[in-house]
Amino acid sequence: MNADYLELTDLTVSFDGFVAVDRVNLSVLPGDLRFLIGPNGAGKTTLIDAVSGLVPATGAARWAGVDLVGRKVHRIARLGVGRTFQTATVFEELTVTQNLDIAAGARRGVLALARRRSRVPEVVVEAMETVGLTERADALAGTLSHGQKQWLEIGMLLVQDAKLLMLDEPVAGMSSDEKDETGRLLQRIATGRTVVVVEHDMDFMRAFATSVTVLHAGKVLAEGSVAQVQADLRVQEVYLGPGRHSQAEAEAVLGEGA
Numbered sequence: 001m002n003a004d005y006l007e008l009t010d011l012t013v014s015f016d017g018f019v020a021v022d023r024v025n026l027s028v029l030p031g032d033l034r035f036l037i038g039p040n041g042a043g044k045t046t047l048i049d050a051v052s053g054l055v056p057a058t059g060a061a062r063w064a065g066v067d068l069v070g071r072k073v074h075r076i077a078r079l080g081v082g083r084t085f086q087t088a089t090v091f092e093e094l095t096v097t098q099n100l101d102i103a104a105g106a107r108r109g110v111l112a113l114a115r116r117r118s119r120v121p122e123v124v125v126e127a128m129e130t131v132g133l134t135e136r137a138d139a140l141a142g143t144l145s146h147g148q149k150q151w152l153e154i155g156m157l158l159v160q161d162a163k164l165l166m167l168d169e170p171v172a173g174m175s176s177d178e179k180d181e182t183g184r185l186l187q188r189i190a191t192g193r194t195v196v197v198v199e200h201d202m203d204f205m206r207a208f209a210t211s212v213t214v215l216h217a218g219k220v221l222a223e224g225s226v227a228q229v230q231a232d233l234r235v236q237e238v239y240l241g242p243g244r245h246s247q248a249e250a251e252a253v254l255g256e257g258a
C-alpha cells in the first residue's frame with residue numbers, strides 16, 4: 001500500500017444519536033489536491049475532526065497503513081497528519097519566526113525545545129519561504145492579514161513535516177489576490193503530500209481542485225473531477241434546491257461549466 005495514502009472506510013461520527021458523518025468512504029492519493037465541498041452542516045469539519053482524533057468515530061481512517069480511529073490526537077499528529085481550523089490559531093504576540101520555531105519544537109520534543117538555539121533552524125527558513133512569509137519573518141503574527149495568518153498556520157504544519165494536510169476553509173475572508181496566492185501555495189505543497197481542502201468558495205474550487213468530493217447530510221453525494229460534480233444533477237439539487245434549473249441558475253451557484 002502506498003505510504004501516503006488516505007483511505008476512509010465507513011467512517012461514522014454520531015453526536016448523541018445524530019449522525020454527522022455517515023459511513024463515508026473516501027480515498028485520497030498523494031499529489032492530489034482534493035476539495036471537500038458541501039452545504040453548511042454537511043459534516044465536512046466533523047470529518048476532519050474525526051481523522052485528526054478530535055472526535056470519536058467508528059469505521060476506519062487508514063493513513064500510511066495505520067488506522068487512526070481510536071488513536072489520541074498527539075499520536076495522530078506524530079504520524080504526519082496536520083490540520084488547520086476555520087479560525088487561525090497562531091500565537092499573535094509572537095513573531096512569524098517564533099511561531100514556526102515553536103511548531104518545529106513540537107516536532108523535536110520537549111528536551112530539544114529546552115536547549116537554547118541562536119540560529120533559526122533550516123526547516124523554519126524553508127517553510128517561511130514556501131508560504132511566502134520571509135519578508136514578514138520578524139513581524140508579530142497579530143499584525144498579519146487574515147490570509148497571512150492562514151499561510152503561517154500552513155507553514156507550522158510544514159515544519160512539523162505533516163504529510164497529510166487537511167485545511168478547513170482556508171480562503172474564507174481572503175481578498176481575491178490572497179486566494180490566488182493560496183491556491184498556488186496549495187498546488188506547491190500538494191506535490192509529494194496528500195492535501196484535503198474543505199471549501200465553500202466555488203470559484204476557488206474550480207480554479208485549483210484536481211478532484212472533488214461532495215458531502216451532504218454526512219454522506220458522500222458525488223465524487224469526481226470539477227466538471228463531473230458541477231454537472232451532477234444531485235449536486236445541483238443540493239446547492240440550488242429541488243426541480244429543474246436553468247443553465248444560468250446552475251452557473252451562478254456552481255460556476256461556469258455547471
Ligand SMILES: Nc1ncnc2c1ncn2[C@@H]1O[C@H](COP(=O)(O)OP(=O)(O)O)[C@@H](O)[C@H]1O
Nearest residue numbers: 015018020038039040041042043044045046047
Ligand atoms: N460537537 C457537536 N455536537 C453536536 N452536534 C455537532 C457537533 N459538531 C457538529 N455537530 C453537528 O454536525 C453537523 C455537521 O457539522 P459540521 O461538520 O461542522 O458541518 P460543516 O463543516 O460541513 O459545515 C451539523 O449539523 C452540526 O450542528
Ligand SMILES: [Mg+2]
Nearest residue numbers: 044045046086
Ligand atoms: Mg465546517
